[in-house]
Amino acid sequence: MSQCNCFDEMLKRVKVSVKEQIKDTPMVEDSLKVDWQNRVFFLDGKPSAPVALYVNAEYRPLKKNSEPAKNVRHLQHGFKMSHCPFCGNKYDSEETKKPD
Numbered sequence: 001m002s003q004c005n006c007f008d009e010m011l012k013r014v015k016v017s018v019k020e021q022i023k024d025t026p027m028v029e030d031s032l033k034v035d036w037q038n039r040v041f042f043l044d045g046k047p048s049a050p051v052a053l054y055v056n057a058e059y060r061p062l063k064k065n066s067e068p069a070k071n072v073r074h075l076q077h078g079f080k081m082s083h084c085p086f087c088g089n090k091y092d093s094e095e096t097k098k099p100d
Helices: 006-021
Strands: 053-059 073-079
Touching: none
Parallel strands: none
Antiparallel strands: 053 073
């Protein structure tokens, strides 16, 4: 089994759907851009999903005098997918690795 191309296929389907939804909207020809948000690029060469899932967290820290700080702190954690969310294939399995 080779690495799936579900993300590419799903993006094509979404683009067709978007075109259908906005078919009556005047726009510059070929100006429609449809792409995945949070696209990632890994340098390790292992197969992986082209996007990552992110979780946002925010909190208001306390000052040294125990008063709430003026600003809210924001944290963001990214998660690399080990399996394709569309077909369930495992990305790092022996079957999906590229031959050396």
